[in-house]
Amino acid sequence: MIVNQSLVTDIKTIISEAKNKAIRLVDYERTLMYWHIGRRIFEEEQQGKDRADYGDYLIKFIAQQLEPEYGSGFSKRQVELFRQFYRTFPIANALRSQLGWTHYKMLLRLDTDDKREFYIAEAIKNNWTTRQLERQIHSSLWERLLISNDKEDVLAVARNEKQPSDAKEIIKDPMYLEFLGLHREASYYEKDLEQAIITHLHDFLLELGNGFAFLARQKRLHIEGDEFFIDLVFYNRLLQCFVIIEIKTHKLTHQDVGQLQMYVNYYDRYEKREFENPTIGILLCAEKNNAVVKISLPEDNKTIIASEYKLYLPSEQQLIAEMRKEIEKRGTDEKS
Structure with a gap:
């Protein structure tokens, strides 16, 4: 009995695609979890905003409660990142499923909204891995393009709103x-x-x-x-x-x-x-x-x-x- 040789190849492709989709879904849910944690911390912090050191105390307290049970992913530094994540990206629906938590951690280091918007658009359009995103940030891609172009043009090309004419x-x-x-x-x-x-x-x-x-x-x-x-x-x-x-x-x-x-x-x-x-x-x-x-x-x-x-x-x-x-x-x- 002759079996089409492409059958096993097709099945392997289906398995691989399903696994990759599952990994992306899990990573996106993890990212949303960190966002919700950050929002809850921020809301609690605002209730005690009349005390200057309340925010630092709150972060330290939460890390002490969570890290022994959930591991180093909930250290004081990580909990601080959750709060910063929510403050930088305050709209949950605006988070992109194509980007994982590691992508977002890199984006948090950037100092302007325009720069973040540019790298988000480029990362999604080019399907950048976290290593590729890190390399582009370290090579100052945004600044190099700004040297010879207008900011709005650079953003428009990145967002696919404009085809490059030059x-x-x-x-x-x-x-x-x-x-x-x-x-x-x-x-x-x-x-x-x-x-x-x-x-x-x-x-x-x-x-x-x-x-x-x-x-x-x-x-x-x-x-x-x-x-x-x-x-x-x-x-x-x-x-x-x-x-x-x-x-x-x-x-x-x-x-x-x-x-x-x-x-x-x-x-x-x-x-x-x-x-x-x-x-x-x-x-x-x-x-x-x-x-x-x-x-x-x-x-x-x-x-x-x-x-x-x-x-x-x-x-x-x-x-x-x-x-x-x-x-x-x-x-x-x-x-x-």
Whole structure:
């Protein structure tokens, strides 16, 4: 008797999906439980608000009563988080079932509602694990996008209320490639960096942003008997265009800009179809001079983007300095 081989595979898929659904449901119920505990604590605290130390006393008392019976998940620090959880997210119906308690604990660390809203929308849209959410927060994704975009546009794209119309709404500068595991003090050939990116392609796609799909590596072009090789080729379904990436492990030069412009022109003339948007070129470089990039390109350029890569995540001080520098540059551009 012959049995369809796909039968067992289908059954395993059903079991796996059911298990994952059950895990998500349990995690969501646990999150709701913590929210209700936080609300009850907050209500009790308000009754004794005339006593300045009542809140701290209450948290400590509850932890002493619960931790011996329910374990470290109800320590003083955890009980404090329950109260903070309710105060930060006071509407139970607004809690998202796609996010677990660990997601929400990370979101509680953020200092503004806009930032939390952005990461919630991105985490749900991209199905981020807690590790991926943590990495994006630590890499300051929100702040990096704000450097070159309006806050309302960034939020609208995250919430799917607006499709990105400009590559800069998605592509970040700088890009953080700490997941490659390369040391900043070492020098690398471009092929080494390219190979590291291919090895960690999933993480690189996450850093690139929404809607990217990998198409080719070392794409060969034949132009009147001459051969050229494009480092990496992607497609972005949101922008509906090809995205070419050239890697430069040195300080960017105007010759690099010209080379990438040629590749972009080739794709626009021979690869792009009528319904697709113009090809975007990204120069991923170790260092750049913005003035050189600006003067090497047309004033209305929207297709060539130079983005520095960093092999380590930024410190808070570095990020603040970068944002201040960008604000000052905008002020100078507006005056000129």
